[in-house]
Amino acid sequence: MNVVTALKFYITKMTEESGPGMKVLLMDKQTTSIVSLAYSQSEILLKEVYLFERIDATVRSDGLKHLKCIVFIRPTKENVALLCNELRYPKYGVYYIYFSNIIAKADIKLLAESDEQEVVREVHEFYADYLAVSPHLFALGISACSQGLTWNPTHLHRTVQGITSVLLSLKKYPYIRYQHSSEMAKRLAEKIREVLGKESNSFNFRQESNPILLILDRRDDPITPLLNQWTYQAMVHELLTINNNRVDLSNVKGISKELKEVVLSGEHDEFYANNLYLNFGEIGQTIKELMEEFQRKAKKHQKVESIADMKNFVETYPMFKKMSGTVSKHVTVVGELSSLVGQYDLLKVSELEQELSCQSEHSAQLQKIKRLLNNPRIRDIDATRLVMLYALHYVKHTNNDITGLLDMLKKRGVPEKYTKLIHNVLEYSGVHTRQSNLFDREAVAKITKKLFKGLSGVDNIYTQHTPLLVETLEDLIKEKLSTQVFPYLGNMIMSRRPHDIIVFMIGGTTYEESLAVHNLNKQNPGTKIILGGTTIHNFESFAEEVQHATTGTAPRYRTRNN
């Protein structure tokens, strides 16, 4: 149940089905990301794919008739139209067509009618319609999935496609459970069941592993994406943003050309694979050791005075080159991270964030926030997230001073797009909606307790917070998850302990949650959990999500002083 492997199987089969010969891969924007996450360019080259073309490129170059063209695109109307055109005036010799998802018969007919030159050899559906970020983590690249707190129809469609594709690529036909309090979760669950039900006859699903698809809503836990992170992968995403495993370092001062954009992929970078879940302190130590080792060896290499030196130098060249590439990349990234941490006083910020999310000490915390808001080194977004956390935590506290903090933010000159977030996030998290609902009142109390629970015996004050997801999944594994809060879709109820769990977060998941799922997988050897989300958030992207989600809703939340 490894999503990266699942995609690799598909892509490898695509490159093999066309037999030997030079190949070109014709893709759209999304499938390009999908392929580039699974394979590095050099790996693809060795599969005889030498050229990469975009089907939606405005200027397409002249064709080469001796090339075999592997078409890998999503089954959208636009793509079908573009492909029809391509087939009418084929640029390559023969075509092997793969759609990343279920395609309508009518579209196949359109394509067949365009293939006047009989260039098409194969037409298949290969369900590689999602971004496999890690073996247990996938995303769909949807940046803001809801509007007015309901599904944007386009994004709902894409999400249904993405999840069905995950299920088909893993050959799972799951029981579906969803978060009862979320209308979006319910709609998504129903849509997925509809699609799977229609296709269940075409596929030979086997049930021995009791798969469960659990659909959750980010709105239930708006805390996790607000926090600064201290494990390598999560931290890089929070501070530098990971986009399809790529990190843009072009803003770093004095950066060399080849490091302007670096790839961080566990598939192709052993150092990263071994360290992505370590915390920042450990990473620093590892990097230091790596540096020292490398310098020692490089120094040895540098003295090219004897035959033996020369030999060593060249014999170990491939290893050397690989190592030096890795070293320089991670040294740069870690260096940049630590300079940002110092520059913006992130340790102080993070300590308070963790307190706000795990402990209840209203007046003391309010004082600390005020102090930090007066600290000129604190970034606007960090000031904002502190106030957001405060608001979420103390919105029902009788003496809360959300208004006062908002004023401080405004005085500080924090842009409106951030100050607006304070109210938006309250709207988004729905604390207020639940208040009016008798059933939910209990749930709210419980959830609030969960979100802000104190943790004892934590050795690191910066990593006290545990995402709500962990508790939900632990309950699910122990068969203790409430069927009222997370009902089954339809009348089915699974009687056995779940072995395969696919959990999907509407509104985006986080790398902190990915790490939590990774740890759960380690702790529960009989259980396999895969985490997915419409996207993978850091603060910036989550702010956008919240802002989009709450546009068009009448603001129901008012601070008392308004």
Add this chain to the structure above:
Amino acid sequence: MFYYYQFRITISYVLTYSIWLLYDHVFQFNVKVCSATHKSLKRISYQALLIILQNLSLINKLTMAESTQILEGFLCPICMTDFKTPNQLTKHFEEVHNDDPEILKSLKDLFGKAKKKILKQDEYPELFDSSTLSTTKSNSPEINWGHQEIGFTRSHTKYFKEIRDARLERYSTETNKLLIRLDKLLRNLPVDPIDRKNHERTIVPWIDDKDVNLCPTCAKSFHIARRKHHCRLCGAIMCHDCTMFLSLSDARIMTSPVSVQDDSAVSPTSSESPITGRFVRAGIGLTKLARSPSSGSLNSVLSLVNDPASGEQHFRLCIHCKNLLDARERLKLRQFDKPITCQFYEKMRSYMEEATRYVSMYNKMYQSLSEGESTYNLRDAQILRSKIAKIGENIDTISKKILTFGVKDAENPVQGLELKLHQMVRASAVIFLKEQLLSLPAIPTEEEYQTLQTARQQRIEARIEYQKQLEMEERQREKKKEQKREIRSVADVGSSATKDQLVLDQSQGWGPSSAPLLPTSMDPIIEQMSNLRAYIKQARADCKFDEVATLENNLRELQSAYFAMKHSNSSDD
């Protein structure tokens, strides 16, 4: 420039060893280098240089501390003295070393040993011992969830082809009709315009002018300035602007039956090329490949329109008829568009396959040899290594040929997508060489191998000793038990030190059937042995060292059986 100098100092060593992995014959340059630096420079792969240069620049970047210090000059390979210019080195060589018979002798030895040295490697300290660097797939935190199979797939190919073929059947009937008409039109085509018009109208009846008021293509009305014209193939009406022209010469090419083209050039699936099949059925036959620029190209056809010398040298066609004919021409063209680089490419790929096969064999042998095992022959491994090096060289050469193919073509240089393709093919070859071949581990030397063998022998002995000890203890325990209880049969502790027997694997594809036959008059065992020797020779030639190992094992057994028999025979006497 900077690197050029840096490179020069190291030429005698760096080059040799980097290329050494790829080209065994290059080794000789090493010896010549000190006296004829420049000549050898030219003959050496610049790709290898590039790798080294990149590497040097990399070190400089990463260890900025002392990187400014550059060694410059030429090292004498004998006394390691550093010289600034090749002249100085040559002079030094003549003066210091040339008159010294010892040195000369050692130099000669170097030449003599060159070949031998290719196959071996001098000892050198492990710089990056594999434990620290080629780390730790096992350390990776990701959990291994075990076996996984490919996900669901669904094929639409059948449905697609049903629809396409039904539709193309219609098209091709129509196209065939047009071709038959075209053929008729061309036959006895009168030169006189009026006669020609009548001829055309008897073959294809024209639509009545009165029935059409607007041009069906552009929807403009007809009047004196926009007159009605007829398509000579379907009789439809259109205006002059919407008229297409087909030159008579092209029309003749299209309709002339020719010797059937070799379909195999089309694609591996030529047997299922139904269009050509249909044309044959219609009795028109395949037409000659129209490679002339005019075919299918509207512009060049139009240029023929007003040729006063030979009257109307074209047919008027409507866009519909023209498209049908064009589509067919395009199809024919496509089938023969296979550039020469494809042949290079296929050769390169077959070398890569061969290399991959050999490398996996080599790695297996390396493993076994460095364990001190005697399954494989040390020399075989050395030969295989140089064989791999040779294939690597071939891959390098061919990919470079592809890279430079047509770049300097003055009239029609390779550019755009094709150039990019060639670059990427070359890039893939470089990656292949680097990842597969440059990282081959070195075979132990004779001495090292002997040490390894001794160590292994000691390990085995130690294990047997341990085994014996265990058995003894077991026996003693049994004895104690026996003393305590009634006598029981002593369980036989099976010896676990049995040697693994190698079994000839027939499925490997190589069989003795192709081995040369030998006279059958000999002693059956001797015959069997010489057969085996022949097989071994052949297997070795095919680089099938697993079989060599098995067969040699068999041979040894046979030999000992033979000696045993002889011995018993002689004792019988």
